[in-house]
Amino acid sequence: MAELRNCPMCGAFFNYTGLREVCHNCAQKEEDLYQIVYRFLRKRENRAATVDRIEEATGVERELLYKWVRKGRLHPAMFPNLGYPCDNCGRLTNKGKLCEKCTEEIKSGLRTFEAAKEFRESIIQQDRATYHAERNKK
Known part of the structure; x- marks a missing residue:
């Protein structure tokens, strides 16, 4: 309409x-x-x-x-x-909303974030698998 x-x-x-x-x-x-x-x-x-x-x-x-x-x-x-x-930096581009440099920077940031996330998850998994035994004090 x-x-x-x-x-x-x-x-x-x-x-x-x-x-x-x-x-x-x-x-x-x-x-x-x-x-x-x-x-x-x-x-x-x-x-x-x-x-x-x-x-x-x-x-x-x-x-x-x-x-x-x-x-x-x-x-x-x-x-x-x-x-x-480019919507981010203003450099001329001819496809998409971002130039190649800005696109690559975002991809790099995402890869870094994903790697850090995986590292945090692996640390949490290790902490769950670790058993702590207490010593008996006399």
Whole structure:
């Protein structure tokens, strides 16, 4: 069922159905900007352009470029210098929410945590298996 929302770009009311986040007019403007960027990138000399260069040459905001890369409309395989910021450190990445360095840091932390957990569990098991005998005092 549709929900009435304000367009975040122009403030107009529109029926939000989950397909797009903006009203029809703003969606059309975004599509026109996408076509400008895509035509720019299709030229052989521009395929390796960075986000800064694309923003400078086309006037399209970097947030829109990031959105299109995230959604897969601009493929980093075809345009290798494109990406979007990592949610953790801000370094450009082109898959997932985190860059490779942040992903590796999290994995390393999890491995360390798991090793410490296993060590604690082994100590507890050893304490349970140890029997203490009391000496009789005379």
